[in-house]
Amino acid sequence: MIDDRTAQRVLQNSGSYAGAIDGVFGDASHRAMRALLADIGHEIERWIDPRCRIALDQHIMAEAGIAVGAIDGQVGPQTQMALERWQDRLRGKSPPSAEIAHQPARFPRQRAVRRFYGEPGAHQVSLDLPFPMRLAWDTDTIIRRFSIHEKAHDSAARALARIRDHYGDTQLRALGLDLFGGCLNIRKMRGGRSLSMHSWGIAIDFDPAHNALRWGRDRARMAGPDHAVFLDIWESEGWISLGRERNYDWMHIQAARL
Known part of the structure; x- marks a missing residue:
């Protein structure tokens, strides 16, 4: 799935998350994830956190212009194909987001x-x-x-x-x-x-x-x-x-x- 730091950056950019971009997807990240999914119109009351996390990944890929099908928190063939496209796109290219603050500028992009x-x-x-x-x-x-x-x-x-x-x-x-x-x-x-x-x-x-x-x-x-x-x-x-x-x-x- 999409790495935790990228997910935290998306949550931070949405205003749902104010914690550190540290790759530790803890309680604050889970609360922010559920808040974002609810804010954009998904009925997640009965969804457990792992399903919400898949839905968040689907949302991130959809926002990046990758077809994921329904944002339903289920890993079907379309989501699997989307994840492969996500990895292929990022290999050797900048991610579809702004600066990556935790990567110090000691070396070039x-x-x-x-x-x-x-x-x-x-x-x-x-x-x-x-x-x-x-x-x-x-x-x-x-x-x-x-x-x-x-x-x-x-x-x-x-x-x-x-x-x-x-x-x-x-x-x-x-x-x-x-x-x-x-x-x-x-x-x-x-x-x-x-x-x-x-x-x-x-x-x-x-x-x-x-x-x-x-x-x-x-x-x-x-x-x-x-x-x-x-x-x-x-x-x-x-x-x-x-x-x-x-x-x-x-x-x-x-x-x-x-």
């Missing part, structure tokens, strides 16, 4: 990466890892450095050092946070026509086998509470998690805003 970082594959440096990592596709192979864009190097080095200090080698391995899925790779986005952020060496994938592209927070390992500090650290350095922002591709973090 995706549409401006060439101007900020230069040509794909250029300006690469070696990042020496603070802990050994395993190749995700060949876990017997250990890596101790990888190629990354020079403008993303220092923030990534700080993030990884803090991650090592917080988790320690044993926990890193147990959680799959030492499984390296790639950084520099000049290619188009999967299913898209634009170049991937990997083309500039400004995106890193972790543990892809347990965080598949289309998996949401109900399946992705990275969405679990044990991984929260890992993502918090990256975000504090200005990187973003596509999983947290868009609820897909949880393996992927990048030094570019949406």
